[in-house]
Amino acid sequence: xxxxxxxxxxxxxxxxxxxxxxxxxxxxxxxxxxxxxxxxxxxxxxxxxxxxxxxxxxxxxxxxxxxxxxxxxxxxxxxxxxxxxxxxxxxxxxxxxxxxxxxxxxxxxxxxxxxxxxxxxxxxxxxxxxxxxxxxxxxxxxx
Numbered sequence: 001x002x003x004x005x006x007x008x009x010x011x012x013x014x015x016x017x018x019x020x021x022x023x024x025x026x027x028x029x030x031x032x033x034x035x036x037x038x039x040x041x042x043x044x045x046x047x048x049x050x051x052x053x054x055x056x057x058x059x060x061x062x063x064x065x066x067x068x069x070x071x072x073x074x075x076x077x078x079x080x081x082x083x084x085x086x087x088x089x090x091x092x093x094x095x096x097x098x099x100x101x102x103x104x105x106x107x108x109x110x111x112x113x114x115x116x117x118x119x120x121x122x123x124x125x126x127x128x129x130x131x132x133x134x135x136x137x138x139x140x141x142x143x
Contacts, residue, residue, distance in 0.1 A: 028070060032056075037058075038054055038056045038057075039123045040055075041053055041055035041117045041119045042099045042117070042119075043064055044116035044117075053066050054067060055127075057130055058077075060079060060080050060081075063078075064077075081134065083109070083131055084109040084110075085107075085108055087107050089107065091103060098118075100118065102120060103120060104119065105117070106119055106124050106127060
């Protein structure tokens with residue numbers, strides 16, 4: 001019986017750790033979705049790969065958090081005053097399988113580099129309003 005005791009205990013510990021990770025992932029996702037100013041957004045990396053995540057409006061930054069992560073910290077932060085909105089387009093056929101259904105691709109510039117976010121059109125409208133509502137550089141206290 002002792003011969004089976006260690007493998008069974010190790011397997012139980014691994015399963016418990018897996019279960020706790022899934023619960024922590026679910027709690028993180030639930031809290032992020034409840035937070036005001038969050039939205040689903042896929043981000044295109046410089047390599048051309050799309051990654052699903054969650055966008056979050058902060059006072060001076062647009063933050064992007066990975067969807068499949070336990071970290072509460074944003075993976076990327078974009079300074080609001082350095083973002084420039086260049087419009088939107090429909091996803092290409094290749095992109096359509098990598099972004100959420102019904103999404104449009106928001107074309108942004110960040111410090112001279114192209115930044116693509118795939119979001120719902122309603123989120124795009126909110127992003128446009130958020131960027132345009134910020135004070136002009138040199139006027140206001142938060143830039």
